[in-house]
Amino acid sequence: MGEEVTQTEFSRAHRQEYRRKVALSLDVFETMLAQSSFDFERPMTGMEIECNLVDAGYQPAMTNADVLASIADPAYQTELGAYNIEFNVPPRPLPGRSALELETEVRASLNAAEAKANADGSHIVMIGILPTLMPEHLTGTWMSESTRYQALNDSIFTARGEDIQIDIHGPERLNVGTATIAPESACTSMQLHLQVSPGDFAKNWNAAQVLAGPQLALGANSPYFFGHELWSETRIELFAQATDTRPDELKTQGVRPRVWFGERWITSIFDLFEENVRYFPSLLPELSDEDPVAELAAGRTPTLSELRLHNGTIYRWNRPVYDVVDGRPHLRVENRVLPAGPTVVDMLANSAFYYGMLRSLAEDERPVWTKLSFAAAEHNFTSAARHGMDARLYWPGVGEVTPDELVLRELLPMAHEGLRRWGVATEVRERFLGVIEGRAKTGRNGAAWQVETVHALHERGLDRPRALAEMLRLYCERMHSNEPVHSWDGPS
Template sequence: MGEEVSSTEYTRAHRQQYRRKVQLCLDVFETMLAQSRFEFERPLTGMEIECNLVDNAYQPAMMNQDVLASIADPAYQTELGAYNIEFNVPPRPLPGRAALELEIEVRESLNAAEIKANQNGTHIVMVGILPTLMPEHLSAGWMSESTRYQALNDSIFTARGEDMTIDIAGPERLSLQAASIAPESACTSMQLHLQVSPADFARNWNAAQVLAGPQLAVGANSPYFFGHQLWAETRIELFTQATDTRPEELKTQGVRPRVWFGERWITSIFDLFEENVRYFPSLLPELSDEDPAAVLAAGRAPRLPELRLHNGTIYRWNRPVYDVVDGMPHLRVENRVLPAGPTVVDMMANSAFYYGLLRTLSEEDRPIWTKLSFAAAQHNFESAAQHGMEARLYWPGLGEVTPDELVLRQLLPMAHEGLRRWGVAAEVCDRYLGVIEGRAKTGQTGAAWQVATVQKIEEGGVSRPQALAEMLRLYVQWMHSNEPVHSWE
């Protein structure tokens, strides 16, 4: 959810103070990178899973407050939409059999939450965009009760000065105007975190940017929005457009969007925070009482709340994170590329693929980003979002290839090697990378299965809304089976 704020309205003087405070935080952060000790000796990984709530007819259920009250577990929190909840998985190290234990824990937790949700007549669904979501669901009462979300909505539209345009091409183009950020709530993702040292951050972030395209190609799970078949991973373009603070004139001038792939390889985490401060005005100028310079001078780790809040309103697909736990500062790469679902085993496979590749690519003597332009990495990302396993991806030494060829020939061996370096047990590698191999060989991702299933149902003369609801019913059955999506019928 992000940290709550106290107000939905801010004065001009308040915004000026906030700008100065963010700059002070940035200066202190620069000093810390040069002088302070960060926690990284025992790197932890973390996972967040955003979920949807549906009723017994598989339509969106605007009941997250009731469901969360029933679940009564602090690991589950609200998200933007009243039909969204988020599950925060406790951080843990990668080595050994930890991933197998995590899979069991996540399944048990989600199953327990599902039982509690059933008491409210709802079900939990892990998917990139809820297929049965329609415009009428996002009228009144769609937003979770939160000052932060209301303030975010108001700030985006104040900056924009007009309604939001959602225009996504695809097999069935969608074009509409939105008077709120409601369409953003449709985008439910899985976020992966990796704790890294200041010295290793840039190599890991650059590697994560390289991997964004292949990740999406094999992990796509969002082909439908508002009843239209759009991209394999429509969530990417929808999120970009649904939070865009720029009217057309600023887009024409080349002003950067707040949902941002970036524009260059970096040499330090400071590059990203400095870009955030230099390029993006504040959306939530919430001031704290902390004097970060005084805290640092006293030998403690400042929380830098203004800098962190500002960073939280710039939606990089690989986001830098600064945090303080038990008095010790640490840095994380937050990977925000992947959709939620289809199953826990699929998400564990996506995680293993990412962490293994990240380790190998970030440790290469001649890093791949010295042989791949940033523009090519961004093109791979956009092509994979649009076309999934039908995309064409550029890879140094191979040229332009299909995702299946890239994964099978190049990336799976590298992922195996990376997990070996992490000390991950062989049975873990075989289980999860075997799922990625299965998807590459069959071409069946969550997105491909959804489209094929809807088409088959529609052949029986069923309307699109009915076909989407029936597909989602089948999807939920398979989701609970925990059989990987490439094996679904």
């Protein structure tokens, strides 16, 4: 859920002091990158999975406070919407058979959480956007109880000075106004973390940006919002519009959006934090008591609270993370591209593909980003979000191809090799990358299955709301089977 804050209103003097401390923290961070010892000898991977809650009729259930009380596990936390929860998977090293153990542990944890949620009449669903969510659900008490979320909502609308218009064109068009950030709560993702050294950060971030398009084409799982069939991964455009602090005049002037792919390849993690400070005003100017200069001078590791909080309100699809654990600083690439679901095995397949590709791309003697413009990488990302497995993606040396051809010809061998370099066991590579291969060969990801199923239900005479509810019921059955989505059948 991000770091909590203690207030929702801030004075001008308070904001001015926050700005000073963010700039000071940036200077300290630059010094630390040059002088400090960062923890990276045993690179760790981590995962967060955002989930939805539904009732017996597969409609949103605004019950996360009750469900979390029943689960009573600190690994599960609130998210923005009262119908959202987040599951934080403990970090672990990649090598060996650990991913198979992780699959078993994640399934067991989610099954235990589901059983406890059932006691409250709720079910847990892993999906990019809950397809039965409608505008009437996002009124009244839709927001989780959290000072952070209320402050974020207030700050975004204070900055805009007007309501937000959600306008998305796909096979159908959605155009709806909103006076809160409620539509953002519809966007449920999985986040992948990789701990890296300061010297390796830039090439891993650049590699993640290159990979974002293919990653999204394979993993799209969000074709419906407010009853409309929109993009394969509608979550991408919805999240961008629902958190946009810019009225039209500022967009025209070229002011950067808070949800941002970026605009250039980087040479250091410092480039990204410097952009944060240069381009983005604060949304949550919460001050800490820490003097980062004094902490560093005393030989301690500063937490850089202001810099980290500011970073948490700039929604890059690949976000830089500075953190401190047991007094040791470390850096992570946080990959925020993928939706949640459809199954645990699908999500771990997406993870294996990501980590394998990242290793191969980052270690390439002539990196692909030296042969690919940043604009082309962003175009791939947007095309994949719109069209999923029907996208057209550009890749150096190959040209413009469909995701299936790109993955089967070029990327799968690279993912296998990257995982081999990580020391990942052969059976792990074959299990999870076999799922990616199956998805590429069939052209069926979560979004494709959802659309096929709803269309089939329409042909049987169901209207859109009933077709979406029935599709979600069938989705949940198959989600619990843990059979990969490319093997799912339609309505029987």
